[in-house]
Amino acid sequence: MRGQQKIDSERAHAIQEALIREHYLSGEATGTWNQASEEAMRRYQADHGWQSKEVPDSRALIKLGLGPSKDHLLNPESAMTTVPDPPRAEPMPTTSHSAAPGTDPAPASSQTDSAHPQ
DSSP states (O other): OOSOOSOOHHHHHHHHHHHHHTTSSOSOOOSOOOHHHHHHHHHHHHHTTOOOSSSSOHHHHHHTTOSSOOTTOSSGGGOOOSOOOOOOOOOOOSOOOOOOTTOOOOOGGGOOOTTSOO
């Protein structure tokens, strides 16, 4: 099996405290991830419209204030917490003519040669 198999006691304690603060769990935070903790997390996730099969969900942890640390950021309250979309490439010009700035060269099909009338 790969990945985290159970929640360590420090993390379980922090999640339990957050669930108690949000009134989804009662009693004291024990640091042991148990059935009551799991059920409270399922209710919290369902109440926010998130999936409740896998607990804890990353969105729930972030909403509970237990997401990634922002300690290293200068302005954590306004920092982006998602990755921005990659920049879009600008389309390449389709003409091979060099035009002066601010001018729009006419398409080749509309140009006529005044020296050789038809």
